[in-house]
Amino acid sequence: MSSFYSWALNNLKVDRRLILTYCTVYFAWGMLMNWFGNEMEIARFTYWWQVISCYILYMVPISLLLRKLPFHMQYAYGLIAMGLLEFGGYFFKTSYAFPDNMLDQIVGIRNFTLGMALFFAFYFPLGNWAVGKTYELIFKEKE
Numbered sequence: 001m002s003s004f005y006s007w008a009l010n011n012l013k014v015d016r017r018l019i020l021t022y023c024t025v026y027f028a029w030g031m032l033m034n035w036f037g038n039e040m041e042i043a044r045f046t047y048w049w050q051v052i053s054c055y056i057l058y059m060v061p062i063s064l065l066l067r068k069l070p071f072h073m074q075y076a077y078g079l080i081a082m083g084l085l086e087f088g089g090y091f092f093k094t095s096y097a098f099p100d101n102m103l104d105q106i107v108g109i110r111n112f113t114l115g116m117a118l119f120f121a122f123y124f125p126l127g128n129w130a131v132g133k134t135y136e137l138i139f140k141e142k143e
Helices: 001-013 016-039 050-066 071-092 102-107 109-120 123-139
Strands: 042-043 094-098
Touching: 001 050, 016 042, 016 123, 042 050, 042 102, 050 071, 050 123, 071 094, 071 109, 071 123, 102 109
Parallel strands: none
Antiparallel strands: 042 094
């Protein structure tokens, strides 16, 4: 267990500017997705501030831990993380799925949460890529 602990600490020790970049990108992404899910009547958070708890407090640390792994591993570990998050959100009713939404119509009501987890697991590899490019663009050292 101590090797995992030291690995995790090493991956979480990053430049504060990188953390700020993650928080900014993920917050904007979360607000946009919550708006889109609400507008398209697919799903939404019960409260807007859940974007902070889910996207920043949950997804940013996971993204930091996964950022150095290959795309397929980030997706696989992200699938576990998002499966737990999606299940918890609907179980505790902190997320709301609109009745008979477009995903229900495509994949069926029993597969809705699985479909959401499969989709949102892409956030980790795509988010790490987007944050890396944004960070490099903004904070690249002048030579």
